[in-house]
Amino acid sequence: MATIISVILAALVYRKASLIGLANSVSAIGLTIPSFALIGLLVAPIGFGVTPAVIVVTFFAALPILRNAVVGLANVDQSLVESARGIGMSRMRTFLRVELPVAWPVILAGVRVSAQMVMGIAAVAAYALGPGLGGFIFSGLSRLGGANSLNSVIIGVVGVIILAFILDLLLVGLGRLTISRGIRV
Template structure:
């Protein structure tokens, strides 16, 4: 009970700072998700018709996810220094991987008969991709975006190790002085804030899916 009161006091005394850090965290994740989605869809469009390239893309996605985020951040500090740049690179990298896998699966899973029917009524290859294939693959792609969003919300917190923006600063600050004044409250504030942001972002993506998924293929 006392600990809960201490957390409330900690938050109320630093509310503006916490809200600003939360906005930075959310903005970092959202912008990197947009960048990752564009990159993943572009790559998948280039490779999904080639089985060997699909296999390579899937392998890269699988291997990339095994790289520890701390190790990648540490490697990027040397060439890019501390701050926003390594944070953006790390978050965008991890965000791209699940989206790429789902985009390749979504585009590869479209029936050739549907594509042939579109081509048969005079659509060009580019128009078929834009008007038929991508809309049909979008629900699968969006699932990858939602998975990425949940994953990189935590990765964004870890980038505070390299002085990246966001709520991770509260977590690392508390852990660095564990047992000291307000250390527990700082960690709880950062962790709970990240969880709340993850829930908010997922709800926004669910709403985006309802707005952008064609009615004919909506589940």
């Protein structure tokens, strides 16, 4: 969800320098908001459950992807774009067939960074009674000193680390499948 939102926003702003600056500023400022505080702010109007957790995770996931998508699309060689337009491609087709595939490695790097970053944020989102391994962490911390409290925290933390590792491997595999050999680094 964050990737789709970010790529759409990047597609709307990457041609104008002022909007690129705005998108980068929003990304930088957004990342300074403490995730725990944002969850707390969303619990009041939305309540506990999955919804505030998904909103917070999506918000934080979109920020690095947006930054990378803007950079990737803005740095596509304009001669490629002009060539595509010269052979009769529409603006949308040029974007989908030329610009997006050339920018995809940079966008995917943002997705990988985002995925690793939001693993921890998703664990913190369990405070709002969202799903995930963060429930083990908060449960263990609330019973600190009690029976199996440390085990609960360790299970949650190690589970998050293992999931982050597996997700990164999947994203590397996705890159291998979706990035043309000609532009692969």
